[in-house]
Structure formats: structure tokens, C-alpha cells
Amino acid sequence: MARGAGTPGTPFTFDPLKDEYPIWSPDGSRLVWGSRREGVPHLFQKAASGAGQDEVLLRSAYQKIGFDWSKDGRFLLFIEGNPLTSFDLWVLPMQGEHQPWAWLNTPAFESQAMFSPDGNWIAYQSNESGRNEIYVQAFVPGAAAAGGKRQLSTNGGAGPYWRRDGRELYYVSLDGKVMAVEITPGAALKHGTAQELFAPRGYRVNGDRGYTMTGDGQRFLFVTSADDAGVPPFTVVLNWMTEIKK
Numbered sequence: 493m494a495r496g497a498g499t500p501g502t503p504f505t506f507d508p509l510k511d512e513y514p515i516w517s518p519d520g521s522r523l524v525w526g527s528r529r530e531g532v533p534h535l536f537q538k539a540a541s542g543a544g545q546d547e548v549l550l551r552s553a554y555q556k557i558g559f560d561w562s563k564d565g566r567f568l569l570f571i572e573g574n575p576l577t578s579f580d581l582w583v584l585p586m587q588g589e590h591q592p593w594a595w596l597n598t599p600a601f602e603s604q605a606m607f608s609p610d611g612n613w614i615a616y617q618s619n620e621s622g623r624n625e626i627y628v629q630a631f632v633p634g635a636a637a638a639g640g641k642r643q644l645s646t647n648g649g650a651g652p653y654w655r656r657d658g659r660e661l662y663y664v665s666l667d668g669k670v671m672a673v674e675i676t677p678g679a680a681l682k683h684g685t686a687q688e689l690f691a692p693r694g695y696r697v698n699g700d701r702g703y704t705m706t707g708d709g710q711r712f713l714f715v716t717s718a719d720d721a722g723v724p725p726f727t728v729v730l731n732w733m734t735e736i737k738k
Contacts, residue, residue: 504542515558516540518565524549524558533557535570535584550584550592560606561586567633569595569605569614581605581616581637596629596637604651604701607631608658613681615644615652615661626652626663628681644673646686650697656707662689664697670712692716 505511507529514525523540526533535550535558550556555573562568568584570592581596581603596602600620607614614631617624626645629637644652648666655661661673661683669691674684694716695702703714 502542504538505536505546507546511536513557513559515561515568517561518563524561524568526557535568550590556582557603559604562607562611563609564611567607567611569607571603571605579603581614583633593634594636595631606652606654608654608677609656610658610677612677615654617650617652617663623648623666624650626650626661628652628661628683630681642681642683644683644686645671649686651701651703653701653703653705655709660709662705662709664695664703666697668692668695668697672709 504523505525505527507527509527509529511525511527511529514523516523517540521540522537524535524537527536527546530551532553533555534548534552535556536546537549538544538546552572556570558568558570560569566586568586570582570584571579572582573579577597577599578601580594580598582592583595584590584592595614596616598618598620600618602616602618605614605616612631613628614637615626615628617626625643626649628642628644630640632638644661645663645665649663649671650666651664653662658677659675661675663671665671665688670689671686672689673686676682692703692712692714695714696717703712705712
């Protein structure tokens with residue numbers, strides 16, 4: 493894993509085995525990531541400056557992938573694979589003894605979870621209906637998800653992403669269109685109907701979010717395929733003045 497823009501980057505980790513899925517702390521001082529250096533992927537952390545040693549944050553018997561860090565710095569959202577229940581959503585306290593708890597544990601595959609900016613809600617994707625859709629549920633520290641689930645996507649969806657003020661949530665439909673849902677935060681979350689914004693060229697919906705955005709929701713950055721992201725085709729018409737004269 494490397495840090496810095498452009499190529500080559502500055503190495504941040506040095507273990508020869510795979511390091512992946514880095515997450516910035518809200519204040520930008522630390523990074524958490526997954527590493528396969530001990531076989532089963534565990535969660536590690538280190539100062540964002542690169543100083544100090546890689547520190548094991550969480551070990552367990554199953555694969556783990558981190559997704560989001562709450563804005564107050566208190567909690568980390570991650571999924572853990574389980575042979576009996578597929579991938580479940582867990583929460584890891586980032587203070588104290590780091591004792592995680594299962595927030596959403598079902599037979600479905602839950603992933604791509606993200607805290608709302610106020611920390612009161614979690615948006616995630618799940619295939620419980622037979623395809624990936626976007627859901628939101630209330631978050632209470634120390635407690636498992638308990639009712640009040642809202643489905644925000646209308647025709648499949650992946651990769652939910654909150655706007656910085658929490659008043660809009662974005663996702664990508666299964667046919668590759670960026671969708672936006674207006675949110676009214678509060679004790680009982682209210683939301684509008686998903687609206688199409690645009691279809692990014694060359695972006696392919698898969699298991700990873702594959703995009704990020706500015707906090708105001710005005711600019712998006714996508715990981716695209718080089719084969720699909722080129723200049724769109726155009727037609728050149730020759731001798732058009734001759735055709736008009738005829």
C-alpha cells in the first residue's frame with residue numbers, strides 16, 4: 493500500500509503480502525487497513541505520517557474488510573465473513589479495549605456500509621431480496637440493528653455514499669447510473685424518491701464502491717476501465733457545403 497498522488501507513490505506498508513482497503517481517521521491522523529500477512533485478513537492501523545510500526549487492531553477467525561470510520565472517531569464499520577451467515581456488518585469501538593459487536597447478522601451478504609455524518613444512521617447494501625439494494629437503519633452504540641429499516645434504492649443499487657451535511661445519499665444503480673436520494677435527518681429519518689444524476693462512462697458496478705466524491709456532492713471521482721473511458725465516437729461529415737448547394 494502506498495501514499496501520495498501520482499506514480500510512483502511513497503510506500504506506507506512494507507509487508508510482501510497483500511494490504512488493502514485503507515480508511516482514513518476523521519482527523520486524518522491515522523489509517524486502518526486489512527492485511528493478509530497472517531493468513532486470515534486482520535485489521536491494522538498506523539499513523540498517517542508513516543511513523544511507527546504497523547499495529548494489529550483486530551484479529552479474529554474470519555476475513556474482515558473495513559468500510560467507514562464515524563465522524564466523531566469513536567467507531568469503525570467493517571464486515572466479517574462467516575461460513576454460516578455470509579458477510580455481516582460489525583462495529584469496532586476505536587477507544588478502550590476494542591471489543592467489536594455484530595450490528596447486522598443475517599443470511600444475506602451485507603457490505604459497503606457508511607455512517608451518516610451525524611452518526612445516527614448506517615447506510616449499506618444487501619442482497620437479501622435476491623439482488624443488491626440500498627438500505628438505511630438507525631445506529632445505537634453497543635446495540636444490534638433493531639427494526640426501522642428503509643430501502644432507498646428502487647431498482648437495485650450499490651455503494652451508498654452520504655453527502656457531508658447528511659441531506660442527500662448517493663448510490664449507483666445496477667445499470668451504472670449515479671442516483672441521489674434526498675434525506676431529512678431526524679429521530680425518524682424521512683427520504684425522497686431516488687433520482688438519476690448521470691451515468692459515468694467506463695464505470696462498472698462490482699463488489700467495491702469504486703468511487704468517491706467531494707463533501708458537497710458536486711464532484712465525483714470514479715475508478716473506470718481504460719477500454720471504456722475513452723472519447724465517445726463522433727461522425728465527420730465531408731463536403732457538407734456541396735450537399736447544401738444541391
